[in-house]
Amino acid sequence: MKRQIQFTLNGKPVTADVAPHETLLDLLRDTFQLTGAKETCGLGLCGVCTVLVSGKPVSGCLHFASSIDGEEIVTIEGLETEEGLHPIQEAFYEQKAFQCGYCTPGMILMAKKLLEENPNPTEDEIKDYMVGNICRCASYAQIFAAIQEAASLLKQEKVKL
CATH class of the missing domain: 1.10.150.120 ([2Fe-2S]-binding domain)
Incomplete structure (x- = not known):
């Protein structure tokens, strides 16, 4: 059964319906089409799926999407500034x-x-x-x-x- 969560994604408030088993990485890639973070090892050992959850680096492949309700998420796509690259x-x-x-x-x-x-x-x-x-x-x-x-x-x- 899906559950609705609300969080901030790259500075913008968003809402998503997530399944209990859905990972943060899947949510970012499949629902929000943010493909900077990728799955490589699927074990949280390589760092390729790293995203920031309320300022802390986490492995998106291991982090359940349902746990980010109310959190602030930053992906590589959210780093660019108005002036250009970070x-x-x-x-x-x-x-x-x-x-x-x-x-x-x-x-x-x-x-x-x-x-x-x-x-x-x-x-x-x-x-x-x-x-x-x-x-x-x-x-x-x-x-x-x-x-x-x-x-x-x-x-x-x-x-x-």
């Missing part, structure tokens, strides 16, 4: 921190949370924080450089994460 997205682009791009949305959202908690991380702190996000293409050096560049951009632009 500074973290800009840094990933400038550093070529992607090859196939499959892991990029999860990496960027996890980097956002890292930079909220630690605006000036060392490379070791970045590596430790990003350990749950896997890149099959092994673009880690560029990803870590992009996060450091994003930290610099955010300081210069004084942008709210």
Whole structure:
């Protein structure tokens, strides 16, 4: 039996009817056509399905949609600003921190949370924080450089994460 939930999705209030077994990832992709987060492992181990639920990174493939009633959800599609790309997205682009791009949305959202908690991380702190996000293409050096560049951009632009 489906249940109606209300939540904020990328800054906009929305309503959805969800089944008890429906995952947040399925809700985002199937109901709202937000395809940035993807399912890869289905076990919450790879980070590709990462989305932010009230500011906390979660594995969308494991998180039940019914549990987000009243929450604030941010996906990669919600990061872009009126001026264009978010500074973290800009840094990933400038550093070529992607090859196939499959892991990029999860990496960027996890980097956002890292930079909220630690605006000036060392490379070791970045590596430790990003350990749950896997890149099959092994673009880690560029990803870590992009996060450091994003930290610099955010300081210069004084942008709210």
